[in-house]
Amino acid sequence: MVSGMANFPVQLSESILLHAQVGQDSCSLRRELYFIKKDKLEMYLSTDQLKCVFWVNIYNAYSLIMADEGVQTAEAYKRKRIKVAHTAFSLDDIEFKILRINDRNPLYKFIDNLFCCSYIRKLAVKEVDYSLQSMLDRTALAKGLSKYRSSI
Numbered sequence: 001m002v003s004g005m006a007n008f009p010v011q012l013s014e015s016i017l018l019h020a021q022v023g024q025d026s027c028s029l030r031r032e033l034y035f036i037k038k039d040k041l042e043m044y045l046s047t048d049q050l051k052c053v054f055w056v057n058i059y060n061a062y063s064l065i066m067a068d069e070g071v072q073t074a075e076a077y078k079r080k081r082i083k084v085a086h087t088a089f090s091l092d093d094i095e096f097k098i099l100r101i102n103d104r105n106p107l108y109k110f111i112d113n114l115f116c117c118s119y120i121r122k123l124a125v126k127e128v129d130y131s132l133q134s135m136l137d138r139t140a141l142a143k144g145l146s147k148y149r150s151s152i
Helices: 007-024 027-035 038-044 046-068 091-098 107-115 118-123 130-135 138-150
Strands: 083-084 085-089
Touching: 007 027, 007 038, 007 046, 038 118, 046 083, 046 085, 046 130, 083 091, 085 091, 091 130, 107 138
Parallel strands: none
Antiparallel strands: 083 085
16 A cells, blocks of 8 residues: 555545435546546555455445435345446445355355456455454345335
């Protein structure tokens, strides 16, 4: 990480999450997220701790954004809607490939990693922190789905 400089991607992820939490428009912030250069993102997210903060913020922000839009839960996790550094990610990509949280058989984890693109591998945490699972907001989509269903 560049010393003496603020960590722009982490601050941006915090701003997007804050806007999502209070129901404000975050389109311009999300546009900035899309236009970050890949090499700069990798430089700023140089440690597992920074990667975790950034990706948990992004995951939770997009959970809230999609819930507000009434996206159905089943499709929300697989939809490649999260655009970071000219690459589209899904909530599942963040949870299972970047944060590497899953309880599946180690053989499946190995196969997932084997076929995972190199860019995702560069952004992924090296050490899995299972406490992150409790930090991912899966309730936003469930609440959004029930709000969506009640309005039908």
